[in-house]
Amino acid sequence: MRGADYLIKTLKDHQVDTVFGYPGGAIMPVYDALLGSGVKHVLCRHEQGAVFAADGYARSSGRLGVCLATSGPGATNLITGIANAQMDSVPLLAITGQVASNLIGTDAFQEIDTYGLSLSVVKHSYLVTRIEDFPHMLNEAIQLAQSGRPGPVLIDIAKDVQMATMPATSLAFCEEMRPKALSSTFGSVNQVQLMQAAHLLTASKQPLVYAGGGVDLARCSELLTSMIERFKLPTVTTLKGIGSVPSSHPYNLGMLGMHGTKAANTAVQDCDLLLVAGARLDDRATGDLQQFAPRAKVIHIDCDHAEVSKLRRADVSLVGDMHDILTALADRLETSFSQQTAHHWRYQCLHNKEQLAFRYDAPFSSIYAPSLLKNLSARCSQSKAIVTCDVGQHQMWVAQHMQFNSSRHHLSSGGLGAMGYGLPAALGAKFANPDFTVINVSGDGSIMMNIQELATLKRYGIAVKILLLDNQRLGMVRQWQNLFFEQRFSEVDLSDNPNFAEIANAFGIRSHSISQSSEVEAALDDFLANDDSYLLHVSINPDDNVWPLVPPGKSNADYIEESFAE
Template sequence: MRGADYLVKTLKDHKVETVFGYPGGAIMPVYDALYESGLRHILCRHEQGAVFAADGYARSSGQLGVCIATSGPGATNLITGIANAQLDSVPLLAITGQVASNLIGTDAFQEIDTYGLSLSVVKHSYLVTNIEDLPRMLNEAISLAQSGRPGPVLIDIAKDVQMAEMPAATLAYCEKSSPHQDDHQVLVQPSEVISKAASLLASSAKPLVYAGGGVGIAQASALLKKLVDTFKLPTVTTLKGIGALASSHLYNLGMLGMHGTKSANLAVQECDLLLVLGARLDDRATGDLKQFAPHAKVIHIDCDQTEVSKLRLADVSLVGDMKEILSAIIETTSGNFIHQIAHQWRHYCLTNKEQLGFRYDAPFSTIYAPLLLQKLSHRFQQQPAIVACDVGQHQMWVAQHMQFDSCQHHLSSGGLGAMGYGLPAALGAKLANPELTVINVSGDGSIMMNIQELATLKRYNIPVKILLLDNQRLGMVRQWQQLFFEKRYSETDLSDNPDFTELAHAFGIQSKSIHLATQVDDALDDFLSSDKSYLLHVAIDPDENVWPLVPPGKSNADFIDDQSANCNPSSTQSSKGFR
């Protein structure tokens, strides 16, 4: 058995069914092994498309995402997608070919130090130059990517190792030990620490849950709902935490942070206890960290010790399996703290949610993107859909105006903010979830970064819906230039975009363009009823902004909206706090 054959066999042993990639010289033996392997290989049209597709496959299914590329430019084209998976804790295996081991270090054709290049953006990285090391390294890589806090692992395999025959003794050992079992140990929480957390929660007058992406990764959404329902706890989520508690839940105040809801940000600033679940207190969520939740004690629950007290000192830290920790807290906490003061707190939060919520009564004939997305979201109340976003204003509008009941249904590049993510992530998600409608919401800037993947949709007949919001601008950058750079619009004009409907047709994709509010309902019907890929091009106002916005360096309570910005871009608007 060649090393390449062993690689393919091991992937199948670990229940991998689909891989994404692009062939080249240094990975050619692996592609030869794939030829009649039974593994489904999806040929993306750029290595970045392949790694983003593997990411979308992993996020939407909870399974390992696998991508393959050759050495040199193939490997370097993967790096952005690997970094994206690292920052958002996505289980990903990146397999790259390397020049023959005797050529490493000689500046050979398409040689690059992939191992060194990858170290800052992976959970772990391997360079295989000896056939006898391949089984251990490969099985470890697959296990590491999925255990503990998930993340990307890269394995760079020299071409001669791929072609070498596995020694009989090594192969016999592999048969006994493969597949490698996850030996991740769950930390058992001391009862006194659980009791302290329960006591803090029970004595709190204004408790608030702060749910991040770690809730979905831990598959702890059901327990989060039980916690919220049992103690009637107002809850806010991060961008990656959207769906951890259903958006429609009474006590879900929405996303916090720079473009969070007013009710969520005001609740954070007023609470006296912050129960942080699987979140890392990212700067886009906290605003000015010194002013973040100034009255609150913090209980921080996470599987990764390095995230606890990294930015905000936790009064109680609980590191380990979130489901076990939440179960213990629910069992230990007394329900007696649901008293009059807590009732007033809930009333304050829910009143803000109602009175400071988004309005959709746009009085103009052009298309208002938030209303369009709300209408689209309402069509999935009975049958949920997966939405994969690109990055920009449309990403924030999706987070604000669409409803999700699972983190696996909202795919967004959170930590890295990588434009070009949405289209390949959507095709990966559709292959992992063929029974669900999958929509890529993109902007005219983002779509151009990986638009070549329309060819992948066509080749494999992957019915992804693409909702393209076109304001002929790099909208988020233009908004900041308007508000904070004296309207000096430097390099954000995209008015020379191609005709996107014609571009879609060139790739064999159905398409339609609309620009009036009266066209929206019929266009959405056509968009969703098609059983093939479909691009709906939506022209929107170039000057439309995302509101509210917390300016850089400000407290989350000091948000600005369209009215205050129009009066004075530097002014802020906040509501009176709960007393």
């Protein structure tokens, strides 16, 4: 068995049935091994498209995402997507070819130090130069990407290793390395800290749950939601935590932070206890950290020691398996806890949620993006729709105005904020969830980053709906230049955009353009009813902004907003 054949066999042993990639010289033996292997390869049109597709596949399914690329430019084109997976804790295996081991270090054709280049953006990285080392490295890489706090792992394989025959001793060892069920690497829950956390919760008068992306990664969404219901706890979520508690849940006040809801940010500033679950207190969520939740004690639950007290000191830290921690914590709380908690606090939070809710009665004939997205969300089955976002104003509008009942149904580049993520991520999500409606909400800036993946949609005949909000601007940059740079607009004008509907048609994808609010209802009907990929091009006002907005360096209580203007 060649090294390349062993690679494909091992992926199959670990239940990997789909990979995304782009071939080249140094990875060619692996592509040879793919033929007739039963592993489906999706040929994306750029390596960045391949890694983002693998990311979307992993986020939407909870399974390992796998991408392939050759050495040199193939590997360097993966780096942005690997960094994206690292920032958002996505289980990803990036497999790259490398020049033959005897050529490493000679500046050979398409040679790059992929191992060294990747070190700052991976959970772990491997360079395989000996066939004897391959079984251990490969199986360990697959397990590591999915265990503990998930993340990307890169394995760079010299071409001669891919072509070498596996020694009999290594093949025997392979049987010992067959995949095992992923087991918890966490110890038992610290009972002293658990008792302290229960005491803080019981003593609090204005408790608030702060749910992040780690809730869904720990498979704890239902458990946390039941705890919130049992103890009547108002809740806010991060961008990546959207859906960890259903958006429609009465105690869910929405996203907090720079573009969070007014009810969520107000609650954070007023609470006296913050139960942080699977979140890292990112600067976009907290605003000025010194003024964030100024009166609150903090209980921080996470699987990663490095995140606890990294930015805000935790009064009690509960590090380990979130399921075990939440279960034990709920058991320790007195059954009368929800009655002890001030009724006035719950009433205040829910009253704010109602009174400070978004308005959608825009008094103009042009299309108001928040209203459009709310309308789209209402038409989608929350259990059978996945929305992927690019980065910019449309990303924040989706977070604010669409509803999700699972974090796996809202895919967004959170930590890295990578434009061009949405379309290939939708591609990957559709391969992982063929029975779901998959919608990519993009902007005219972001869509151009990986627009070549329209060809991938067409080749494989998969249906992805693309809602393109076109304001002929780099909208978020323009908004900041308008507010904080004295309206000195620098390099944000995209008024020379191509005709996106014609581009879609050139790729063989149906499209339609609208520009007036009166056209929205019929356009959305057609958009969702079509069984094939479809691009709905929506022209919106270049001057529309995302509100509310917490200015940089300010407290979340200091949000600004504007009323509707003609």
